[in-house]
Amino acid sequence: MIRIALLSSLCAAPLLAQDGGQLYTMYCSACHGTDGKGATGGQFPPLSLSPWVEGDAARAVKIVLHGLHGEVEVDGRTFNLEMPPQGGMLPDDQIAAILSHVRISWGNKESQVSADFVKSIRAANAERKTPWTAPELLKLHPLPGVRPPIANLLSQVYQGEWQQLPDFSKLTPGNIEEEHDGKISIAKAGFTELFGMVWQGDLTAPQDGEYRFRLDADDGARIILDGQEVVKVDGMGPMNGSRAKDGKIKLTAGPHKLRVEYFEYHGQEGIAIAWRGPGIPSWRSLTDKPPTGGPDPMPIAAKDGRAVVYRNFIAGTTPRAIGIGFPGGVNLAYSADHLAPELIWTGDFMDGSRHWVDRGQGDQPPAGEDVVKLSGTPIFPAEKEARFRGYKLDPAGNPTFAVQLGGQTLLDSWKPADAPDEQANSRQPALQRHVSLKGSGPALEILISDSAEAKPIDDQELSIGDHFHLHTEGEVDLIKRDGKTYLKLSPSTSATLDYRWKP
Incomplete structure (x- = not known):
């Protein structure tokens, strides 16, 4: 072959x-x-x-x-x-x-x-x-007309002692060179310790769309495109893949102003950058050394109108987390340890490459934006002796989580919803939560947020923290106490809450 x-x-x-x-x-x-x-x-x-x-x-x-x-x-x-x-x-x-x-x-x-x-x-x-x-x-047989990966590339060298990325705009470079091969390299720095470099040039996107950049460095570096920071690896540490990070940005077809900043403290030195996106199906290196950290991304997303489930370690919640990616770009992470929803976010759901492909160790962060930490503590006090009884999915993949407390069962159902945006005259993504209490027993206080008290906007709209609004349907008894928000629910009753991101 x-x-x-x-x-x-x-x-x-x-x-x-x-x-x-x-x-x-x-x-x-x-x-x-x-x-x-x-x-x-x-x-x-x-x-x-x-x-x-x-x-x-x-x-x-x-x-x-x-x-x-x-x-x-x-x-x-x-x-x-x-x-x-x-x-x-x-x-x-x-x-x-x-x-x-x-x-x-x-x-x-x-x-x-x-x-x-x-x-x-x-x-x-x-x-x-x-x-x-x-x-x-x-x-x-030389290759015909191979264009450099970065056009009009210039490098600037600085001397200094830093343990984090400095503000290079306030510093004076000691040397400026044209890099005709169009690749980022520290080989011409003239130093092996206590120096920094800045590269500037034109990077051409083949097509409109979202591009991913992978960066690794010893010690610190960041990538800026058209004045926007895309990804940064700061502080001191090795370039062995353990500190490599990915960032993403939407680009139009054509050239864009690229700026890369880098510093070296003591020890080994190096920088590695690659990118991929529309028209670039595999990682393409922009440096003389390609990054070694991390597999290619494997986006996990809802398909054919049905939510998708991710059962692996999710950053920001507990080990027994259950991730749900809904159609419409809204997502949820529910903790089976704390019996509570702990993260909600918009945009992309999860990158499965760490756990689904390589079975890598560590937590995978949500792939989207506007991540909101609802809580990080158990939904009920320890003396309640509540137990997780699993979850069921409806035909659309929407989950209902079950928690048992003695003779009572708490059912916590989630599905995507649209929230009206009067200013934009449109509807924005939202999550609808329906909570019901079955069986006999006392009324329960269910933790909604352990970091912010709900502030009323009108009869049915409340603001929680800096990130989202909570819209209630019907008579919902919310309690604010000690900087936290609780939902009080009596037996055989239910409540419906809409989580809406602030514009």
């Missing part, structure tokens, strides 16, 4: 295009993907829109005939996957058909390859017994 993304051109008459496609599917797609973007989420080199597909066809023919060994950079990513030679298995006409198919597929617009051309390359290199390396091939 073909294991590296490097194919090229020449003209003549290969086999029919559909024959090349069938041969590609049989021999190449397991690694390079049926869409040419690299199998298993881009873990193998892409052929789609790859500069290795362009230019001199001899480069690609040699790779297929003799294989490829060692590191190779494709589309800003470094791969080190051994590609075995195929020349002993595939005849000239089949190699020509495969390469011709690749060169006219997935956005590639190159001339086709003839069987006679493959035959000539095979004869000229008949004595070769070992796979090619990327440096050997690029010396003989």
